[in-house]
Amino acid sequence: MSENDLLRCEDIHKYFGKVHALEGVDFDVGEAEVVGLVGDNGAGKSTLIKVVCGIFPPTKGKLFFKGEERHFSSPQESLQAGIESIQQDQALVEEMDIKRNFFLGREPKNNAGLLDVRKMARESMNGLSDMGLEIRSPDVEVNELSGGQRQGIAIARALHFNFDLIILDEPTNNLSIKESKKVYDYIRELKRNNLSAILISHAIQEVYPVSDRIVVLRNGKKIIDKAREEIEMEEVENAIIGDIVEEGETEHLMM
Amino acid sequence: MKKIRSLGGSVGRTFLTWKALSSFISLIAVLAFFYWQVGDILFNKSIVRGSILDLGVNWAIVAMPVAMLMISGEFDLSVGSVYALGACGIFKLFQVGLHPLLAFVIIIAACALIGLLHASITLRLGIPSFITTLAGMWFWRSVVNAMWQYTPTAPQSAINYFDNVFGVRLGGGWFYSKFLILVAIFAILWIVLERTPFGNSIFAAGGNYDAALARGSKPDRTKMVLFVLTSTLAGFAGVVSATSAGATMTNTATGLELYMIAAAVIGGASLTGGVGSVEGAFLGTFLLRYINTGVIQMGIESKWFQGIVGVVLLLAAVLNRNFRRRVIKRFT
Numbered sequence: 194m195s196e197n198d199l200l201r202c203e204d205i206h207k208y209f210g211k212v213h214a215l216e217g218v219d220f221d222v223g224e225a226e227v228v229g230l231v232g233d234n235g236a237g238k239s240t241l242i243k244v245v246c247g248i249f250p251p252t253k254g255k256l257f258f259k260g261e262e263r264h265f266s267s268p269q270e271s272l273q274a275g276i277e278s279i280q281q282d283q284a285l286v287e288e289m290d291i292k293r294n295f296f297l298g299r300e301p302k303n304n305a306g307l308l309d310v311r312k313m314a315r316e317s318m319n320g321l322s323d324m325g326l327e328i329r330s331p332d333v334e335v336n337e338l339s340g341g342q343r344q345g346i347a348i349a350r351a352l353h354f355n356f357d358l359i360i361l362d363e364p365t366n367n368l369s370i371k372e373s374k375k376v377y378d379y380i381r382e383l384k385r386n387n388l389s390a391i392l393i394s395h396a397i398q399e400v401y402p403v404s405d406r407i408v409v410l411r412n413g414k415k416i417i418d419k420a421r422e423e424i425e426m427e428e429v430e431n432a433i434i435g436d437i438v439e440e441g442e443t444e445h446l447m448m
Numbered sequence: 449m450k451k452i453r454s455l456g457g458s459v460g461r462t463f464l465t466w467k468a469l470s471s472f473i474s475l476i477a478v479l480a481f482f483y484w485q486v487g488d489i490l491f492n493k494s495i496v497r498g499s500i501l502d503l504g505v506n507w508a509i510v511a512m513p514v515a516m517l518m519i520s521g522e523f524d525l526s527v528g529s530v531y532a533l534g535a536c537g538i539f540k541l542f543q544v545g546l547h548p549l550l551a552f553v554i555i556i557a558a559c560a561l562i563g564l565l566h567a568s569i570t571l572r573l574g575i576p577s578f579i580t581t582l583a584g585m586w587f588w589r590s591v592v593n594a595m596w597q598y599t600p601t602a603p604q605s606a607i608n609y610f611d612n613v614f615g616v617r618l619g620g621g622w623f624y625s626k627f628l629i630l631v632a633i634f635a636i637l638w639i640v641l642e643r644t645p646f647g648n649s650i651f652a653a654g655g656n657y658d659a660a661l662a663r664g665s666k667p668d669r670t671k672m673v674l675f676v677l678t679s680t681l682a683g684f685a686g687v688v689s690a691t692s693a694g695a696t697m698t699n700t701a702t703g704l705e706l707y708m709i710a711a712a713v714i715g716g717a718s719l720t721g722g723v724g725s726v727e728g729a730f731l732g733t734f735l736l737r738y739i740n741t742g743v744i745q746m747g748i749e750s751k752w753f754q755g756i757v758g759v760v761l762l763l764a765a766v767l768n769r770n771f772r773r774r775v776i777k778r779f780t
Contacts, residue, residue, distance in 0.1 A: 269664045283662045286655035288722035289648075297652050298663035300645035307643040332465075337777060 198257070199224050199389050200245065200276075200358055205254035207240055207413075214240045215251070216413040222358060227380060227390045229404030229421075231397050233433055237413040238393050242360055245391075246278045247271040259357065275357035281366065284347040285335045292317045292331040295350050320349040324382050326375075341372030348379040352386060359383060360391045365399050377403040397429045409433060461779045468728030469775075470767040471715040474760055475735045482742035489745050490738065493621055499744075501623050502692070504737040505630045506531075507711070508730050509685040510704065512637050513678040515712035515729035519641070520671050521654030521721030522577040526566065526584035527682040528704035530559055532592045534686025535696040540595055542602035548609040552687065559683025560676050562588065567675035571668050577675075585705065592698050600696050610691035626688055633681070638726045646670065654721025707736055710757060714764040716772075735760065 200222040207215040215237050222228050232238045244251045247265025256263050258274055265271040268278070285294045292310070295317035303309040314331040321328055326345040328338070335343060344364060351359045364380070365373035380403050383390055392400040401407070407424055409417035409432045417424065417432050463469070482490050489495065510527050517524055534555055541551035566584055570577045614626040641647040652660035653667035660667040690696035713719070714735060715728020736757060743752050 268662060272664055278662070280658075280662065283656070283658040286652045286659050286722065288655040289651050293648055293651065297648060297660070298665040300648055302645070307639065308645060308648065310643070334776065 198222065199226075199259060201257040202241070202245065203255040203257070205241065205244060205256070206252045207237075207244060207249075208252045214413050215244070217254070218410070218413070218415050220408060220415065222389050222391060225384050225387045225389060227384060227392065227403055227405050229397070229400030229407045230391050230393045230410070231395065231400060231407065231429065231433060232410035233395055236395075236410040236433075238410050239362075240413075241410065242278065242362075242391070242393060245271065246276060246360070275355075276360065277351045277354075277356040277358070278360040278362075279344075279347045279351070280362045285343055287336040288334060290332045290334050291321075291328065291346060294335055294346065295320065295331075295353070299354065316353065317349075320353040321346065324349050324352070324379050326379070339372060340368045341375050344368070344376045345379050348376075348383065352383060352388065356388065358389045358391070360393065362393050363399065364392055364394075366394075373399075395433070397426055397433065401426050401429070411435065464775050465779050467716045467723070467725040468731055469716075470764045470772065471728045471731040471735060473767065474714055474764050475731050475738070478735055478738055478742070478760065482738065482745070486742070486745045490742060495741060495745075497617070497621060497623055499741040500734065500737045501627055503689075504734050505624070505626050506685045506689040507704070507707070507737070508630055508733040509633060509688065510678075510682050511708045511711040511729040511733045512634065512726050513674065513681045514705075514708040515715060515717050515724050515726060516637065516641055516650055517671075517674045517678050518709070518712050518717045518719070519654050519721060519724040520650045520667070520674050521657065522570065522671055522675070523581060523709070524566070524675065524678045524682075525578065525581040525705045526562070526588055527678060527708055528701040529585045529588035529592065530562055530679050530682040531686035531689070531701040531704060532696075532698065533562075533588050534559055534683030535690035535700055536592045536596055536600045536686075536698055537683075538687050539600040539602040539690060539696060542606035548606045551606070552610075555687060556680060556683055560680045562683075563676035563679025564672070566679065567672040570675070571671060581705075589702075596698050600690075600698065602690075604694075607691050607694050610687070611694065614688050615692040624692065626692055629688075634726065634730055641726050646673075650674065651722060654723075656722070707757070710761050711736055713768075714761060716768050718768070732764075 198221045202218065202220040205215050205218045205220070206213070218237070218241060220241060230238050230241070243249055245256065247267050247270050250264065250266065256265070258276070263274060265274070286297065289297070292313040296313050301309040301312050317331050324345060326342065326349065328342065335346070338346070348359065361380070365376050368376065380390055380392070392404060394400045397407070401421065404421055406420050407417060407429055408415060409429060411432065417429065466472070479490070510531060514524055514527060537558065538551050538555045541554060542548065546554070562584070566577070566580050569575055570580045614624065614629070616625040618625055618628070641650060649660060649665040649667065649670045652663070652665050653670045657667050686701065689700070711732030712724060712729045714732035715725055715730070717724030717728065739756050739760065740753050743756060
């Protein structure tokens with residue numbers, strides 16, 4: 194854990210009633226780093242992300258962002274600080290066109306105080322083509338687009354607004370191999386722009402190709418945290434489903 | 449030449465992808481049908497001013513905010529009763545001798561508060577607005593009925609105070625002055641919906657509430673404003689109706705809420721939110737007025753009004769769902 198980590202979570206605990214969902218997790222993301230956060234359903238990864246996004250506070254533990262201790266109490270606060278979380282079903286409004294989606298919640302105004310539709314059209318198209326995503330018009334409604342194109346728009350938007358950290362939930366779920374490769378390109382484009390990302394998935398195959406570091410959660414604890422070069426995909430897979438029994442793990446299971 | 453063609457193409461494309469196209473087509477079809485049946489009787493001055501525009505203006509003032517509320521994913525079934533409250537309530541205040549302007553301010557403020565109440569119950573307690581405003585529909589109608597045991601009356605001087613504003617014949621006798629007020633409201637609401645960040649938040653609130661919330665677009669605040677706007681304009685329409693007609697009844701506008709939803713749907717709105725337009729609701733309202741007037745002029749029983757409205761509503765919904773999808777795919 195270095196001092197210039199973008200995000201640093203220290204000893205995060207989260208109880209839901211008597212359920213100990215996170216048991217002292219340390220988690221950090223460096224500058225321009227892509228971290229794959231994997232684990233089975235119920236391992237605690239979405240709980241951890243919800244703590245990071247301010248959806249609920251940790252029961253115990255500290256959260257630092259850009260070197261400052263933060264207590265996000267709403268998604269808006271973390272958004273303002275520079276953390277963008279892209280849940281697949283919460284990223285875009287299907288019935289709205291691209292330009293309106295791109296600027297939703299941060300609409301530019303012209304001199305008359307009205308929506309600057311031209312600027313919205315121009316900049317959303319620029320944002321997409323910078324990433325190599327060509328769509329015929331900013332007036333196209335999102336429900337006309339493929340899953341990969343939708344991810345592309347969400348990522349381009351995060352890039353455009355200069356978020357520091359982007360959290361992608363199952364970034365290539367339901368996508369074809371070809372489209373998944375494109376989404377990986379978009380994620381690499383984020384890195385090139387000095388942005389960081391957390392990719393959440395229950396399947397290591399989904400995040401391994403593009404992650405710099407792999408973090409595995411299991412039963413609310415961090416059991417692996419290694420650079421990608423230092424770990425094989427099979428090893429991670431086994432850790433997720435629990436073939437490797439870590440120290441203390443048996444005790445936990447027996448309790 | 450190429451430029452002209454591309455301009456023509458762009459105008460054509462704008463027209464074909466226009467959200468309110470279905471209501472425009474329906475309106476033209478209905479007008480053509482009645483023209484074929486009864487000739488130009490529907491287009492003479494007294495019919496247009498009286499039968500079409502007089503009631504049409506009152507209705508359209510309500511239909512437009514109802515459509516906006518539907519786009520945001522909510523309903524207001526209480527607009528008919530709040531309209532009646534505006535109409536009968538202002539007569540009550542006239543009768544107790546309040547200055548007409550003060551009576552107006554009080555009644556409009558009361559209707560705004562009713563909208564705020566509906567919004568609070570819906571959004572804070574998580575009750576679907578269908579239920580909240582259905583309850584409101586019955587409750588406010590009862591308030592109106594309790595207010596007047598007999599036909600509401602008011603001093604003519606107070607009525608004239610507003611009739612001189614709303615009921616002046618203009619345009620060579622084609623319309624009353626209140627039509628200009630409607631046009632102004634239309635222009636404001638259109639700009640709000642299509643050209644402001646707030647309008648963007650309306651589409652987002654109904655299209656994908658969670659996404660709107662996640663983007664910081666404050667969907668609950670948006671819905672709250674729209675509930676208040678809808679009740680306020682419903683009450684205002686009631687005031688316009690009572691003062692420009694010089695009379696009202698406690699059962700006035702009974703069933704209006706469903707016609708307003710019909711107007712919004714004919715104009716391209718969906719029951720699930722996220723789509724629709726102000727101009728569609730505007731055109732949809734006048735379509736309803738033309739059907740109403742047309743069946744009477746045709747001499748068929750006016751009972752058929754509802755039957756024809758039902759058929760047109762279905763046709764417009766089919767146009768919106770099937771035809772529009774394909775056109776958009778092709779032309780954007």
